[in-house]
Amino acid sequence: MEMKLSNIEKHHLLPRGMYFNKKSYEDVPLLSFEEARSSLPKPIYEQRPDYLECYWKAWEIAYRNLHVPTEESGFVSNFIDAAFNQDVFLWDTVFITMFCNLANPYIPGIRSLDNFYCKQFDDGEIPREMVRETGKDFLPWVNYDRMPLHSYFHNHYGHRKLFQTAKPAFEEMFQPNLGRTVGVPPYLTLDNLNHPIMAWAELESFKHTGDVARLELVYEPNLRYYDALKYHLQNHFGLYVTDWASMDNNPRNRYLGSGVDISCEMVLLARNLIDIAKVLIDHCVSRGDNEQAAIYASQIEELEEEASQLTETINRMMWNDEVGFYFDVQDSGEQTSVKTIAAFWSLLAGVATKEQAEKLAHWLNDPATFNRVHRVPVCAADEEGYDPRGGYWRGSVWAPTNTMVIRGLENYGYDDLAREIALNHLNNVVQVFKDTDTIWENYPPDSIDSGNADKTDFVGWSGIAPILYLIEHAIGIKGDARSNELIWQLTPGQGTIGCDRYWFAGKTLNLLATPQGDGSYRIVVSSDAPITLKVKLDNNEVVHEIMGSFEFII
Structure with a gap:
């Protein structure tokens, strides 16, 4: 008798990774920290031995979190893990790659993203969370019954449930939020479809490595990912929907809605793809492959048009000229009033005009909102729900969001402000390291200590300050x-x-x-x-x- 498979079992049997041209495990042997140390960059800073102590501690912790994938997982490359729990996370991994770029030959930084590309679905979706040992999708984020787009988080996530009153658009389905018909439901829930920033990580790596072959490898997976999110997440406003977008308990979440971060990130992804395609065109021309160069050129034209159109929509619907800030948009089309760090994705994506960037830079210098003792909190200090002790995403300072802000400021020539924020974060992380002998997942904005954070030895993305900021901004x-x-x-x-x-x-x-x-x-x-x-x-x-x-x- 033929066994009938459950929907979950069918999901696990779906074909994956068809757009990534690395089909099986291949990598060099992992090094221990002791083996790698004599090859890693060795910073010199005579006046700040504490910088150097924290730097080497960060690398030591990072090397504890390296993994050779299990055969069961189907992962294709060695990887570094956030050590948050037993899963691997796309968002975390992207930011970890940024300090690993400095030691590219000696640690599996950017290659860690291979294990997300190799799990891509045929429609382009890429899960943001997978079980480390098995390689399977984190089950609550799987839309195994193929329902219309919806969010598990807002329906079932226990103590993190955010709504005081019923919100049918979240409590039932997200598809009505789109205001348009989507014929084929996604494989994943909305919880698993956010932060399309892998192409940004690839370009950050390329600037440091010059590895054109890697850009060739990752271009199509990122292009297909862009198409998938455009199909599943773009609403009738022309903006992009999100639920909590890795900002679990941020005060903004009760109003979402169209997210300023996901919308700007889609512009960023389009422009990253354009930049990658331009590099690949030059590479194609150099080897006489004019046909492929023409394909890239056609894709550039389409992406430029879409990025321009989305930029116009963001500035028309999400920019508040009176306040001088970008806000999320509710289902009604009205702006929310919560100032969060999500607005600064507009700088990284090149969405803001020169005048808008100047106003955003002003907010970063405002002690009443974002210029706190430890910069930059994820929620403005004058917002209801702001937690001066951190409170996770109610006010904490995080290395990933700081890095986004810093790179965005550099886009607009605010190099001095970018360095000021980087050094503030570095100095505070190092001081707390001296006081506690560890590196934390996040930090409070209004004091130089660990606040109410609970994850220690977090390298993880928190290696960004003692490694990347030290070399790039302090030295x-x-x-x-x-x-x-x-x-x-x-x-x-x-x-x-x-x-x-x-x-x-x-x-x-x-x-x-x-x-x-x-x-x-x-x-x-x-x-x-x-x-x-x-x-x-x-x-x-x-x-x-x-x-x-x-x-x-x-």
């Missing part, structure tokens, strides 16, 4: 593999600083800046391959082509 070193250029921004009064074994674009450099007593620095640098070095100090800028050892004064 001031940032490589750009696309132009084969290393930029070193020095700051007067730092003392002796530098970095040995700085790796990018397949090159390894040693860099040392020693103050000379007259405000100048002696720069000693060595590189094992040709590189353009640009050093900046105050209003001075010196550019040298480096191969081997070289020294100069600036």
Whole structure:
């Protein structure tokens, strides 16, 4: 007698990963921290030994969270895990890759995303949470009965249930929220379809590695993911729906709605795909593949039109000119009034005009809202429900959202403010590390301690501050593999600083800046391959082509 499969069993048998051209496990052996340490970048900061202690502690914790996938999981690459629970998370993994880029050959950072691409469905959906050992989707987020789009979180998530009164659009189905008919229901619930930011992570990695082959590998999965979210999540306003979007208990959630974060992230994804396609066009032309180059060019044209249209809609419906801020939009089409960090995705996505960016930067400098003792809280301090002790997503400071804000500010030329926020976060993380001997998942905005956070040794995304911010913002070193250029921004009064074994674009450099007593620095640098070095100090800028050892004064 033929056995009848349940819907859950049928779901587990669905074909996956058809757009990702890596079908089985392949990777290099994992290194332990002790084995890798002599190859990892070695920062030098004579005045701040506490920076260095926290830096090495962060790497040590990160190496505890490396995994070779089980055969059962079907994962195809070694990976680093957030160590949040027994699952792997897309959102967490994206941000972990950003500090792992600095040690790309020695740790499975960006390759960790392979295990999400290889689980992509035929319609392009990619789950944001999977069980680490089995590779199966986190079951509550699976739409195994193929109902119209809906949110499990708002219906069943116990102590995190957010609504004081009934909200039929959430308590029943999300599809009425769309205001349009979707013929084929999604494989996943809305809880599992948010934060399309993998292409951003891929471009961050590419800037550091110059690995065009990886862009070729990940372009189609990200394009199909874009199409899936456009089909399932875009509503009749032309915006994108969300429920809690990884901001579990944020005060905004009771009004969602169309999310300013997911809507801006879709613009970001479109523009990331455009940037990747442009790189791939050059690569195709160089090898004489004009046919594929023409396909990419056609996709660019379509993506540019859609990004432009969505940008116009966001600015028309979500920007409040009187307040000078972006807000989520309720089902009625009215804006909410809750100021959250979600608005700053508009900077990263290039949605904001120059004038709008200036107003957003003003909010980041406002002590009554986002410029707290520890920057930047995820909810403005003057909002009802703000928790000065953190309260998870009611006010905490998180490395991922800070990184989004910093990169967004850099897009608009607010480099000084970006660095100020990065150093504030770095200094506070390091101080709390000195006080508690650990690195926390999140931090309170109004005091320099661990607040009411409960997850320790969280590296995890919290490695961003002691690793990435230290090298890129405190020491001031940032490589750009696309132009084969290393930029070193020095700051007067730092003392002796530098970095040995700085790796990018397949090159390894040693860099040392020693103050000379007259405000100048002696720069000693060595590189094992040709590189353009640009050093900046105050209003001075010196550019040298480096191969081997070289020294100069600036």
